[in-house]
Amino acid sequence: MCSIHHNSPCFTKRTGATKGVIITSCVCRTCNSKASCAWSLLSSSLLLAPMPFPLLLLGVHRPSQTSDIPGFYPLPPGGVGQITPSMGWFTHPLMLGSGVHTTGIPHPAIVPHSGKQEMEHYDRNMKPQPEPKREKEAKKPTIKKPLNAFMLYMKEMRAKVIAECTLKESAAINQILGRRWHALSREEQAKYYELARKERQLHMQLYPGWSARDNYGKKKRRTREKQQDSTSGGKRSAFGTYKEKDAVPAQFLPMEVL
DNA sequence: GACCCTTTGAAGATT
DNA sequence: AATCTTCAAAGGGTC
Numbered sequence: 001m002c003s004i005h006h007n008s009p010c011f012t013k014r015t016g017a018t019k020g021v022i023i024t025s026c027v028c029r030t031c032n033s034k035a036s037c038a039w040s041l042l043s044s045s046l047l048l049a050p051m052p053f054p055l056l057l058l059g060v061h062r063p064s065q066t067s068d069i070p071g072f073y074p075l076p077p078g079g080v081g082q083i084t085p086s087m088g089w090f091t092h093p094l095m096l097g098s099g100v101h102t103t104g105i106p107h108p109a110i111v112p113h114s115g116k117q118e119m120e121h122y123d124r125n126m127k128p129q130p131e132p133k134r135e136k137e138a139k140k141p142t143i144k145k146p147l148n149a150f151m152l153y154m155k156e157m158r159a160k161v162i163a164e165c166t167l168k169e170s171a172a173i174n175q176i177l178g179r180r181w182h183a184l185s186r187e188e189q190a191k192y193y194e195l196a197r198k199e200r201q202l203h204m205q206l207y208p209g210w211s212a213r214d215n216y217g218k219k220k221r222r223t224r225e226k227q228q229d230s231t232s233g234g235k236r237s238a239f240g241t242y243k244e245k246d247a248v249p250a251q252f253l254p255m256e257v258l
Numbered sequence: 259g260a261c262c263c264t265t266t267g268a269a270g271a272t273t
Numbered sequence: 274a275a276t277c278t279t280c281a282a283a284g285g286g287t288c
Contacts, residue, residue: 109281145281150266154282170283171264178265196267212269216279220261 109144109203142218143210146203149192150181 147155154177161176162168181189203210 145268145279147281148267151282154265158283168283169263169285171262171285173283174263174265176265181266193267200268212280213271215281216270219280 109146109207110141142215143207145212145215146199147196149189149196150178152195152199153177153181153184153189153192 154174157177157180158173161173161180165173165176167173167176
């Protein structure tokens with residue numbers, strides 16, 4: 001957050017690549033000055049704002065009652081234990097998984113440990129899972145990272161892009177979504193930044209001791225070299241720079257990026 | 259069946 | 274402080 005433009009969401013700007021690695025820096029969207037990335041998890045001004053559509057996207061009702069954090073998930077003095085299904089917390093597909101907070105409150109960020117496959121049962125139209133396996137995996141739940149603005153955007157727009165382009169491969173879809181993301185106006189992007197910020201805040205409140213580090217190493221990665229090779233030629237998209245061999249065919253690209 | 263690919267953003271780790 | 278790394282989602286492809 002820029003110290004001057006408090007309401008200006010920062011964004012990560014790709015500034016180039018060294019040895020195949022993209023350098024990132026965070027700048028204020030308004031004055032373009034380099035700034036800290038923590039654009040105000042604690043910014044009460046935004047918390048006081050009316051709930052934007054993104055929370056509707058999540059299926060989380062905005063409680064009408066007041067709370068310490070108006071417009072956001074109320075946290076009673078005792079914690080989150082008073083959040084009830086009637087508040088809509090459980091109505092979103094994301095909320096229908098087996099993830100259960102230590103308080104007993106289910107949350108999409110909690111999934112049984114062992115990889116992305118486990119995500120299916122809360123995010124893919126509630127595919128029924130064999131019960132014994134679920135119980136087995138539920139022993140060691142993993143609290144996932146909250147989604148960032150772009151991830152939320154992807155989640156919302158993926159189906160639309162698939163329908164438009166008849167593509168199914170996620171890598172290609174994501175390239176298109178990346179370009180469309182950059183084509184969004186700041187106002188449009190701001191909606192997702194705010195949703196992401198609230199997601200992070202909720203996550204912090206539900207899992208105060210959680211750290212992104214907790215999930216480090218849970219995905220086994222193959223040799224880093226291969227990844228660097230793949231990025232050195234085309235790098236990490238740096239505002240439109242793509243590997244030619246992986247470029248999305250022009251006929252699949254939306255008009256606005258052609 | 260685990261990981262890759264591909265995207266951006268957030269945050270932890272390292273220099 | 275600056276830079277680097279990992280992981281969030283997705284699902285076809287690869288090994």
